[in-house]
Amino acid sequence: MKKLITTLSALLIVGALFAETGYDIMKKADEVAEAKTSSSTATLTIHSKKGSDRIREVIMKSKDYGDVEKSVIVFTTPKDVAGTGYLTFDYEEEDKDSDNWLYMPAMKKTRRIASSGSESEGSFMGTDFTYQDMGDRSLNKYDYNLLGEETVDGVACYKVECISKAHTEKDPRYISYIGKADYILRKCEFYDRQDTLHRVLTCTDFTTIKGFTTAQKMKMENVQSGTWSLIESKNIQYDEEDIDDSLFTVAALEKGRIR
C-alpha cells in the first residue's frame, strides 16, 4: 500500500513537473512551423443581421524573414474598393508593435495606420475581423491560464484563457482552443470588457500543404450583433516560389503590383 502511494505521489510530481501551462501551450502554438512564403486568394463573406451577404475577394501574400513577417492583402472585388491594399510588418521581437499601411486607390495615397490600441481593433474592411485579428498577437501582452481540455469538431484541444495585461482592449479576454496533437488553433472565444461573449472564431476545413496544416475556412461570428464574416482561402501556395521582396513595399501597393 505504501509502495502504491509512493508510486502515485511520484507520478503526480513528475506529471506536475512536465504538465504544460497555458503559456507553454500558447508559446508552442505561436511557434508552430509556418511556410516561409505563402500566397493565396480568399473570398470574404460579410453576413448582415438581416441575412444579406456582401462578398469581397482579396489576394494575400506573406513572407517570413525570421525577425519580421511581412504580409500584404489587396482587394480585387467589389470594384469600388478594388486596389485597396493593406501592408503589415509583424515583428518577432515581443514588445515591438507591427508596422501597418493602408493604400486607398481613389485618393492615390497611402495612410500609415497606428499599430496599437483601439485603431488596430477596428473592423477589417467591414468584416467582423479586426486589424489585430489579421496579424499575430504579441505573446507577452497576455496572462494565460489552462482551463482544461475540450473537443472541438472531433479534435482534442487545450482550452487556454488569455487575459490582456493592459485591460484596455475591446475584447480583453479570450479563450483559445488549441489542438493537443498539433498546437493549431481550432476555435477562439472573445469576451468584451463586461466579460460577455462577443465574438467566436471557428477554423474548419483543414488541409495539409507541404506539411503545413491550414484552415481553409475561418468564420468570425459576432454573437452580440448577429453578424458573421467568413474567410475562405483558395489557391494556397506554400514555398512555391521565392516571392519578390519588392512586393512587400508601399511602392508595390501604390503601383498596383500585387495581382
Next chain:
Amino acid sequence: MKKLLLITMFGVLATAALTAEGGVEFSGNIETRWGVAAPWTDSDTSAGRFTIGTTTFTGTIDAYFDNSSALAEGSVTYDAVNNSLEYSVDELWLDYTESIWGLRIGRQKAAWGKADGIDITNVLCPSDMSSLAAMVGDDSKLAVDAIRFSLSGNQFTADAYWIPFFTSAALPLDEGNSLRKFVVPETIEIPVAPGVNLPVTIGGIETPELAIWNGEYGLRVSGYLSAFDLSLYGFYGWDDTPILNYGMTSEAIVVSGKYERMAMIGADAALPIGETVLRLETAFFPQRHFQKEEGGSLQKNQLSALAGIDWMPSGWTLTAQYYCDAVFGDLDELERTDAYQHGATLSVSKSLVNETLELSFSGLIGFNDFDSLLSPSVKYSLSDQISLGASAYIFLAGPDRDGKYGAYKDLSSLCLNAKFSF
C-alpha cells in the same frame, strides 16, 4: 476630334481585352450628382436653383502581363445645369516595373503629401476648379502627361517625373459659369471715373509654349521605417493658375493671363504614436509669383505647413489638422492682404451596419476671417455595386469679411448622389 480619339482609344483597348489571354480587366462606374442652392442663400440669384446636375460614366481598362501593364481611364459627363457634354482622358499610361526600377509613360495622376483635403506639397497634378461638382468631388485633380522613373528598395522609393506638356488648373472662365465671378469680377470700377463700372471680358490666357525647354520636373523620395514615414519633394514647373493682367477698351475691361514659373521643396512625415498617427507636412516656394491688385505679379517667398493627427477608435475615424501659410516681405501691392494665413480642419466619420452606412462630417475654418466650410454627409451602400448619398456643402462668411470660403456662401448646396460601380 476629342470624341473620336476617346472612342478609338476604348475601341483599341476593348479589342485587346477580347483577344489577350487574361490579365485584362474592365471596370467603371456611373455616378449622378445633383445639388441645389440652400434656402438661406441669396433668394434673387441662388436659393432653390440647381448648382450641380452631373451624370458621369467612367470606364477603366487595366491590362497587365508580368512586369508590364497599361491603363486607360476616360469619362463622359453630361452637365444638366450647363446643358453640356464633356469628355476627358483621365489617365492613359503604360508601365514597366521590375523589382528595383520602373517606368511609367503617359497621362497619369499622383498625389503628394500627407495632408487631407489641403494641398501643401501636392503640386504635381493641377486642380479641377471648373465647377462646384468638380471641386467637391472625390477626385478633383487632373492628370499630367509625364514620364515617371522609379527606384525602389525595401524601405524607400524614389519617383522622378518629367512633364514635358504643361497642364493648367481647370478654371471656371466660361461665360455663364457660376464660379467665374470668383476668378474675375463681373464689373470693375474705372479708377479715373469713380462710379463708372465696365464689364469684364476674358482676353487670352497665355500658356507656356509647348517646347522642350518648358517642361516640369518633380522628385519624391520616400522612406518607410518602423518609427516613421518620411518623404522629401522637389518640383520645378509652372504655377497651375495664371497671373492676371487688366487692360481697358472703351467698352470693357479685358483680362488676360500668363502662367509663371514656380519651384517647391517640401517634406512630410507620418509618425505612429500609440493609438494615433501624427502627420506633418511643409513646403517652401522660393520667389513665387503673387497676383498684384492692379494686375501683374510680384515675387515673394512662401512657406506652407500642416500638422494633423489621425485617430481611428473602433469604427470611428477622427482627423484634425492645423495648416498655415506665410508670405514674406511687403504685401502692399498684392491682392493677398494677410501675410500669415491659417486655419484648421476637423473630420469625423463613423461606419455602421457592417460598413454599409457611413456618417461623416468635415469642417474647415479659416482663422484670419473666421469663414468656414461645413460638410455633413451620409452614404449608404444599397449593394456592393450601388451606393446612395446625401450631403451638404455650407459656406459661411466671417463676421467682418467673407474670407476665402465665405466668398462662396451663395453656392451653399444640398446634394444627392447615386453611384453604380462595376
